[in-house]
Amino acid sequence: MIGFVLKRILGAVVTLFVIITLSFFMMRLAPGGPFSKDRNFPPEVLENIKKKYDLDKPLLVQYGLYIKRIVVDFDLGPSTRYSDRSVNELVGDGFMYSLKVGLGALIVALMLGLISGLLAALNHNKFLDYFPMSLSMVGISIPDFVLANLLVLILTQMFFLLPAAGVDSLAGYVIPCFTLGLIYASSIARLTRGGMLEILSQDFVRTAKAKGLSGSTILWKHSLKGGLLPVVSYLGPATAGMFTGGLVVEKICFIPGLGKLFIESAINRDYTLSMGCVIVYAVLILIFNLIVDLVYGLLDPRVAYE
Amino acid sequence: MSKAAAQNDSLVQSTKSEKNHRSLWQDAVKRLSKNKAAVVSLVFMTVVVVSAVLGPILSSYPYELQDLDRINTPPVVMDVNALPDGIRTVIPEDYIQLGPIYWNTRHWLGTDELGRDLLVRILYGARVSLAVGFLAAIVSLIIGVLYGSIAGYVGGRLDNIMMRFVDTLYSLPFMFFVILLMAVAGRSFYLLFIAIGAVSWLTTARIVRGQVMSLKNSEFVEAARASGTSHLSIILTHLIPNTIGPIIVYFSLLVPRVMLEESFLSFIGLGVQAPMASWGSIVADAQSIYLFCPWQIVFPGLALTLTLFSLNFIGDGLRDALDPKLKGKQ
Numbered sequence: 001m002i003g004f005v006l007k008r009i010l011g012a013v014v015t016l017f018v019i020i021t022l023s024f025f026m027m028r029l030a031p032g033g034p035f036s037k038d039r040n041f042p043p044e045v046l047e048n049i050k051k052k053y054d055l056d057k058p059l060l061v062q063y064g065l066y067i068k069r070i071v072v073d074f075d076l077g078p079s080t081r082y083s084d085r086s087v088n089e090l091v092g093d094g095f096m097y098s099l100k101v102g103l104g105a106l107i108v109a110l111m112l113g114l115i116s117g118l119l120a121a122l123n124h125n126k127f128l129d130y131f132p133m134s135l136s137m138v139g140i141s142i143p144d145f146v147l148a149n150l151l152v153l154i155l156t157q158m159f160f161l162l163p164a165a166g167v168d169s170l171a172g173y174v175i176p177c178f179t180l181g182l183i184y185a186s187s188i189a190r191l192t193r194g195g196m197l198e199i200l201s202q203d204f205v206r207t208a209k210a211k212g213l214s215g216s217t218i219l220w221k222h223s224l225k226g227g228l229l230p231v232v233s234y235l236g237p238a239t240a241g242m243f244t245g246g247l248v249v250e251k252i253c254f255i256p257g258l259g260k261l262f263i264e265s266a267i268n269r270d271y272t273l274s275m276g277c278v279i280v281y282a283v284l285i286l287i288f289n290l291i292v293d294l295v296y297g298l299l300d301p302r303v304a305y306e
Numbered sequence: 307m308s309k310a311a312a313q314n315d316s317l318v319q320s321t322k323s324e325k326n327h328r329s330l331w332q333d334a335v336k337r338l339s340k341n342k343a344a345v346v347s348l349v350f351m352t353v354v355v356v357s358a359v360l361g362p363i364l365s366s367y368p369y370e371l372q373d374l375d376r377i378n379t380p381p382v383v384m385d386v387n388a389l390p391d392g393i394r395t396v397i398p399e400d401y402i403q404l405g406p407i408y409w410n411t412r413h414w415l416g417t418d419e420l421g422r423d424l425l426v427r428i429l430y431g432a433r434v435s436l437a438v439g440f441l442a443a444i445v446s447l448i449i450g451v452l453y454g455s456i457a458g459y460v461g462g463r464l465d466n467i468m469m470r471f472v473d474t475l476y477s478l479p480f481m482f483f484v485i486l487l488m489a490v491a492g493r494s495f496y497l498l499f500i501a502i503g504a505v506s507w508l509t510t511a512r513i514v515r516g517q518v519m520s521l522k523n524s525e526f527v528e529a530a531r532a533s534g535t536s537h538l539s540i541i542l543t544h545l546i547p548n549t550i551g552p553i554i555v556y557f558s559l560l561v562p563r564v565m566l567e568e569s570f571l572s573f574i575g576l577g578v579q580a581p582m583a584s585w586g587s588i589v590a591d592a593q594s595i596y597l598f599c600p601w602q603i604v605f606p607g608l609a610l611t612l613t614l615f616s617l618n619f620i621g622d623g624l625r626d627a628l629d630p631k632l633k634g635k636q
Contacts, residue, residue: 015474027490137615137618142614142615143614144570145570145589146607240479247485247574248574251573251574252593263576267489269490274489278482282482286477
């Protein structure tokens with residue numbers, strides 16, 4: 001068990017290293033730099049600025065310094081755009097907003113998805129099966145930015161229920177969380193239904209029925225654990241998707257989160273800030289994948305922790 | 307082996323019951339035509355494609371023409387003589403009365419912030435969105451099929467290394483790389499579909515590898531090898547054509563996914579650039595004023611959603627038709 005966890009953590013560290021390296025060289029090898037768009041500096045000033053951000057050194061040395069700074073000091077460096085703030089501060093601020101949106105969306109997705117998926121599986125080929133499944137087809141097809149805009153239009157303009165933008169109060173989180181939550185709830189509902197139908201047709205469920213166990217015992221004690229396995233393994237990619245989806249809802253709902261920071265910094269060629277955002281996203285996704293792997297092993301005894 | 311046997315069984319049964327012989331493909335077409343959702347979706351997609359091709363040609367307005375006297379004209383209004391509100395322009399002679407409402411006969415779906423005809427832009431955007439969707443899916447298909455068939459055919463250590471590489475790539479959050487790439491390397495149309503295609507070939511490679519591995523020891527491949535056919539031509543002319551069923555199914559589900567990614571990129575401003583339009587960028591253009599001009603978001607959003615909806619139904623229908631054993635499993 002401990003060996004398995006260590007191996008997974010090692011794998012995650014290697015993946016993180018690959019991500020950092022790839023994005024570092026991708027940004028640096030493209031023409032143009034963080035200061036090419038600004039007004040023309042005198043050459044001496046430009047020289048000094050470049051010195052501050054290590055941009056005057058050869059690329060490989062820059063890379064070495066960057067890695068060293070991350071690993072040794074946990075320091076993502078100074079932002080090339082916001083000269084008075086460090087990337088750690090900027091990312092830290094944005095991260096709190098994005099994390100709240102992400103967690104809210106995850107809760108909405110799990111609750112709605114699991115409930116409607118279970119309802120559909122237990123009422124196979126009846127109205128309660130067809131209705132949520134048709135809805136989930138809509139949820140899978142509708143892009144997040146269309147759904148977010150529609151929710152804003154309906155909830156704020158037609159029913160005057162919520163603030164259209166801003167996260168000053170908790171109500172501001174409702175639209176972003178529901179947008180992302182509804183989209184992933186659709187996939188979770190379909191996976192739950194598929195997994196439960198598969199389990200409910202197994203021999204051991206028939207045996208349980210034959211020996212007279214009640215429906216709820218069969219559901220809770222015998223089938224739920226196995227039936228939810230596809231959902232658990234989907235949660236890894238789903239979290240990654242919810243964070244990328246965060247880019248869109250943060251733009252629509254004017255949330256000063258990580259996604260907004262990331263897109264702006266990528267467009268501005270703010271090397272250090274966009275690298276910082278990528279690293280934070282990658283760490284989040286890798287941690288979630290690790291948790292999912294562990295939970296999967298706990299639920300499914302057939303998976304051995306090698 | 308069991309799959310081939312099952313297919314044979316179903317073929318034998320169907321030939322017995324129908325008397326005349328039908329191929330696997332005729333069977334598939336028949337199954338598909340019984341699927342109402344898929345047929346309706348096919349009709350809808352045909353309409354979309356035809357109007358995307360013909361619409362901008364037939365229309366009297368080019369997609370980038372700015373009708374500056376008519377900025378933000380709504381498609382329908384309740385009252386043509388209402389006082390101007392500073393955002394919308396309503397020119398009474400453009401409208402005809404239809405019961406309680408007035409309908410804009412000059413710009414059927416209204417205009418956008420720059421006075422461009424929304425209908426023409428949506429039709430033009432359909433061209434871009436569909437083209438990127440299909441081209442990127444084809445790019446990813448070519449990479450995935452070649453990669454997967456080589457890995458599956460050669461097998462052994464090479465297969466191990468190649469598939470380990472795919473596993474590693476699976477764990478990377480690709481959308482972030484695409485965003486970085488589009489942001490730093492300029493936003494060209496070609497880069498857009500190559501970038502999306504290059505990151506979505508992984509599943510194709512896995513599917514094709516599995517198929518090739520199950521086929522490569524069958525008699526017809528052995529016969530081809532015995533008669534001196536080269537490895538390359540065995541892969542290209544014998545193995546890949548036999549995996550065409552699953553490939554078509556996967557392709558049809560890949561197209562809507564790729565279109566979703568393109569619209570996402572265009573929406574955050576990293577896809578196609580003005581004055582070109584795709585459905586994602588039309589929605590993004592309206593982002594600042596859509597609370598006052600909801601039609602600018604509702605129509606392109608509806609076009610995109612309905613198209614993705616029907617492409618998904620077609621994909622599901624094709625899967626049920628070409629691989630009936632999978633029906634209802636996913």
